Amino acid sequence: MEKTNNKIRITIDGKRTYVTKGSTIVEAAKENGIYIPTLCHFEGADPKACCRMCTVKINNRMMTSCTTPVTEGMEIENDTEELNEVRKSIIELLFVSGNHFCPACEKSGNCELQALAYRYKMLVPRFPYSFPRKEVDASSPKIIKEQNRCIACKRCIKTIRDEHGKHYFAYKNRGQHLEVILDPVLGDTMPDDLAKKAMENCPVGSILYKEKGFDQPIGTRKYDKQPIGSEIENNV
Amino acid sequence: MSKKITIEPVTRVEGHGKVTIQMDDNHQVIDSRLHIVEFRGFERFVQGRPYWEAPVLVQRLCGICPVSHHIAAAKALDVIVGAGDGDGLTAVGEKMRRLMHYGQFFQSHVLHFFHLSSPDFLFGIDGDPAMRNIVGVAQVHKELAVQGVMMRKFGQEVIRLTAGKKIHGTGAIPGGINKNLSIAERDELLKGPDPLNADKMIEWSLSALEFFKNYHKQNHAKVDDFASFPSNHLSMVRKDGALDIYHGVLRAVDSEGNRILDDVDYHEYYNYIEEEVKSWSYMKFPYLKHLGKEKGWYRVGPLARLNTCDFIPSPLAQKEFEEYKAYTHGKPNNMSLHYHWARLIEVLHAAEVIRDLLHDPDLQNEDLVVKGKKQKEGVGVIEAPRGTLFHHYKIDDNDLITMANLIVSTTNNNEPMNRAVESTARAFMNGQETITEPMMNAVEVAIRAYDPCLSCATHALGQMPLEMTILGASGRILDHKMKD
Numbered sequence: 048m049e050k051t052n053n054k055i056r057i058t059i060d061g062k063r064t065y066v067t068k069g070s071t072i073v074e075a076a077k078e079n080g081i082y083i084p085t086l087c088h089f090e091g092a093d094p095k096a097c098c099r100m101c102t103v104k105i106n107n108r109m110m111t112s113c114t115t116p117v118t119e120g121m122e123i124e125n126d127t128e129e130l131n132e133v134r135k136s137i138i139e140l141l142f143v144s145g146n147h148f149c150p151a152c153e154k155s156g157n158c159e160l161q162a163l164a165y166r167y168k169m170l171v172p173r174f175p176y177s178f179p180r181k182e183v184d185a186s187s188p189k190i191i192k193e194q195n196r197c198i199a200c201k202r203c204i205k206t207i208r209d210e211h212g213k214h215y216f217a218y219k220n221r222g223q224h225l226e227v228i229l230d231p232v233l234g235d236t237m238p239d240d241l242a243k244k245a246m247e248n249c250p251v252g253s254i255l256y257k258e259k260g261f262d263q264p265i266g267t268r269k270y271d272k273q274p275i276g277s278e279i280e281n282n283v
Numbered sequence: 284m285s286k287k288i289t290i291e292p293v294t295r296v297e298g299h300g301k302v303t304i305q306m307d308d309n310h311q312v313i314d315s316r317l318h319i320v321e322f323r324g325f326e327r328f329v330q331g332r333p334y335w336e337a338p339v340l341v342q343r344l345c346g347i348c349p350v351s352h353h354i355a356a357a358k359a360l361d362v363i364v365g366a367g368d369g370d371g372l373t374a375v376g377e378k379m380r381r382l383m384h385y386g387q388f389f390q391s392h393v394l395h396f397f398h399l400s401s402p403d404f405l406f407g408i409d410g411d412p413a414m415r416n417i418v419g420v421a422q423v424h425k426e427l428a429v430q431g432v433m434m435r436k437f438g439q440e441v442i443r444l445t446a447g448k449k450i451h452g453t454g455a456i457p458g459g460i461n462k463n464l465s466i467a468e469r470d471e472l473l474k475g476p477d478p479l480n481a482d483k484m485i486e487w488s489l490s491a492l493e494f495f496k497n498y499h500k501q502n503h504a505k506v507d508d509f510a511s512f513p514s515n516h517l518s519m520v521r522k523d524g525a526l527d528i529y530h531g532v533l534r535a536v537d538s539e540g541n542r543i544l545d546d547v548d549y550h551e552y553y554n555y556i557e558e559e560v561k562s563w564s565y566m567k568f569p570y571l572k573h574l575g576k577e578k579g580w581y582r583v584g585p586l587a588r589l590n591t592c593d594f595i596p597s598p599l600a601q602k603e604f605e606e607y608k609a610y611t612h613g614k615p616n617n618m619s620l621h622y623h624w625a626r627l628i629e630v631l632h633a634a635e636v637i638r639d640l641l642h643d644p645d646l647q648n649e650d651l652v653v654k655g656k657k658q659k660e661g662v663g664v665i666e667a668p669r670g671t672l673f674h675h676y677k678i679d680d681n682d683l684i685t686m687a688n689l690i691v692s693t694t695n696n697n698e699p700m701n702r703a704v705e706s707t708a709r710a711f712m713n714g715q716e717t718i719t720e721p722m723m724n725a726v727e728v729a730i731r732a733y734d735p736c737l738s739c740a741t742h743a744l745g746q747m748p749l750e751m752t753i754l755g756a757s758g759r760i761l762d763h764k765m766k767d
């Protein structure tokens with residue numbers, strides 16, 4: 048990218064490039080066709096850095112690139128063996144801390160967690176499964192909240208609100224008992240398009256739009272066509 | 284001294300089983316059992332899951348005929364989403380499902396005949412064990428092995444193009460199907476490069492039938508007398524009596540051909556069929572309620588289907604059917620090894636149906652799904668390759684499954700397979716001081732005729748008492764454990 052007034056110079060994996068001032072590392076990398084994996088991050092919503100997938104190394108320190116702004120001369124390590132190993136471990140930990148059974152999940156093929164597992168070549172998690180006992184809450188007329196698959200990324204909490212800004216989703220409990228629940232009152236009158244958007248914005252299959260199952264054929268799903276990240280990498 | 288013979292594992296069947304045969308001091312068979320040693324739990328797994336997941340979830344019962352479970356579950360859910368009682372789908376919905384089902388029927392039957400059973404015909408039950416497998420077939424009868432592999436591949440391609448994947452696809456959804464067949468996909472199957480096209484499949488199905496008929500001609504007595512015993516026969520037939528593996532009514536005949544279940548609505552199967560649990564097997568024993576446990580057991584699968592149906596609605600298979608029926612003078616066929624003959628006629632029929640469906644322009648229609656007034660309960664029945672398959676679901680107000688009952692094909696054949704084991708054990712082992720490898724093979728051949736899928740048959744969890752008995756060489760009980 049050319050140097051202009053609002054550009055600064057950074058280096059990602061030894062490659063020198065000019066990026067927009069004030070952008071985060073994730074955005075700056077994207078601008079240059081470099082993919083840094085994210086999971087909790089959702090374009091248009093404030094980054095929260097809760098999943099740590101976008102961890103990069105700056106001056107030998109691990110930093111989350113969705114919350115760190117670029118600075119002049121910054122040297123960033125991204126696609127390294129060490130960092131990819133960290134990312135793979137995060138994915139594995141997410142798999143073992145929930146009950147993720149891809150074969151019968153409606154989100155399979157459109158799921159970001161699954162797509163990342165493929166990208167980082169996870170065959171089987173190296174950590175023991177915790178098989179938590181989680182509920183399937185189907186009491187709302189539009190949505191099923193499948194707690195077994197929630198990775199607590201907060202994307203639904205941040206992005207699904209009514210016209211007054213009220214949140215449809217919220218945290219309940221703490222620690223290993225933490226769950227993301229749908230407000231029972233708001234949930235009862237949730238408009239159709241918002242319910243569909245909630246399912247779409249969830250990176251995994253934890254929010255299911257009721258009675259929509261498997262109507263998108265295998266082979267036509269998002270990550271059937273191209274692996275996660277390639278939409279950025281192919282867009283140089 | 285009495286002795287107990289164990290054959291474990293039973294080979295060249297789908298899944299794992301175990302046979303025990305008890306003999307007395309005079310070398311006479313006094314008892315025999317086919318034990319199913321696998322344990323599954325699908326009826327429980329689906330409880331609490333959203334109903335639309337069932338067709339995708341339950342098909343994991345099996346890697347050989349997942350399409351059967353996929354479609355049977357989808358048919359049950361058609362009822363739940365108000366898409367009629369199994370015949371209310373759009374033309375493309377029903378025909379795509381049929382194409383998928385006949386494709387899987389074709390590949391599963393082919394796998395059974397060529398890969399699992401042909402070694403018995405080619406090398407005999409006393410042939411070299413090292414040769415009695417598909418690799419042995421490939422060495423000596425290369426052409427036959429290639430045909431088997433390519434025919435199976437064709438069936439798998441039909442599944443891929445209708446379900447999205449060769450194994451565990453997602454094509455059938457409640458109320459219809461998620462894709463139609465494009466012209467390019469159709470042509471792949473219709474005009475595919477030799478041999479992967481529908482016409483070649485029909486030609487090879489005919490030659491496989493010729494192969495069996497020639498073998499039969501040369502071995503009449505061996506084939507006809509082997510594990511032959513009278514039984515009832517049950518299957519679904521089309522309303523007009525035609526062979527139909529996708530939709531119809533339930534019909535059963537006795538060993539003489541008298542109707543004992545007269546074209547009843549399968550949605551009420553539970554009024555006609557009951558299942559008995561026995562402590563020594565994970566597999567239940569179904570029987571016709573009104574005839575009771577002793578007299579009500581029945582066979583299912585190719586032999587039963589050709590005993591219950593009146594005709595086959597495709598010309599070449601119908602011609603073969605007439606010849607087949609003439610052999611038993613129009614009476615039901617009760618010979619276990621004739622399962623192979625019947626199966627190959629069905630292979631030919633499936634190939635003809637696939638070809639005809641591919642020519643049907645309805646497959647390119649766009650109206651994939653219908654839905655109507657929601658119901659709380661649904662039953663779906665199809666004829667899977669191995670026989671009649673029942674799926675039954677109930678859901679709650681929140682769309683979650685509260686009850687699932689599956690009666691799978693192999694379970695229906697439980698009693699007949701045990702009879703076949705007994706009859707073969709008596710025929711080959713009675714009076715024999717030493718039990719030889721060919722004698723044990725004979726028992727396996729009898730079981731294999733039924734093409735059992737033992738993993739499918741043990742899908743239930745929670746209601747099965749489990750009994751384990753350890754016998755010493757003298758027959759003395761050393762240990763005995765019971766779980767209920």
Ligand code: SF4
Nearest residue numbers: 197198200201203249
């Ligand atoms: S429900 Fe989905 S979007 Fe919401 S926190 Fe859980 S994983 Fe994230």
